[in-house]
Amino acid sequence: MFRPRTPRVVVTVAMGAALLAGCSEGKTSAAPELPASTCFGAFTPTELAPFMGTGEKVQVDGPADVRLSAGRKSAICNIYVDGKTRFFASAERLPHGQHFFWAPAVDEQKPEPLAFAENSKLWDSGAAIFLSCNGPADAFELKLWLDGSTEQIKQEERRPLFAGLMKKYLDFAREQTGCGA
Template structure:
């Protein structure tokens, strides 16, 4: 076999290896498939990126807003990546005097108090807050809950991340439910 033929064969192998390496590279970040704003407009794509991980198929299921009323008492948002739930968000409105129930997951480390609203907690995989609102027509209570998959996050970063997400969600929930108007 001549030198030119060996070099051509080696070059073809190198090109094939490069093409195959590109095909077998890491999956794209699932967050790149999200709309720029999601979950009632509360979060940006980059807000949810740490919870998404890699993936090809992303579904976001939620109403356009969380404009809760005495008759529309709840709204939820689910983000699913390749068939796996990565983010769940729920907002519930209750008449004053009805209590909200929060039960920490016994399999998780104890939650920390979250200094938001009337009562709040943050744990490794989510956050929960309740607060009272004075609306234009009546007073009511709101319950906000966020949970997410933290398997793709750096250890020790999830509680601060969920605290930030809850702060954003509270702002949107207050505005959309006309809390304090």
């Protein structure tokens, strides 16, 4: 006589889920701890904590500084939590006079200009600036970009958070790249 196995499977799955829930009871996944210096040394762990969410393992991938030159044209920093990118910062040095065009994907985010930078965009998940620099040896263009995971950040806090970080990053990058020196 044929008897369906569905009830036995359902009971087994339900018991497994209950056991797993019991094992994790009282344990919530906390925000991972960031190193004291992150993304070129430009930001503190407290400043970047809102982007980290929850997870076990944090990995910072990037150089120690953003000292760009004619020989070192870019620097990129990624912060991963459990393998997922949570924060991204980049700086790129371009030849003087090179034109820059905003990607259509940026304009789709309904960006607004940053009050402290002429050629800039601020949107809910990032900010970018393109500026001309007079360095100690030559003139160049500098492109700065910040992007982060914002699903755990309240909507009304996102743009002010990125604006504050970009202001700090702009000042930091100008000093390290010799922009305006």
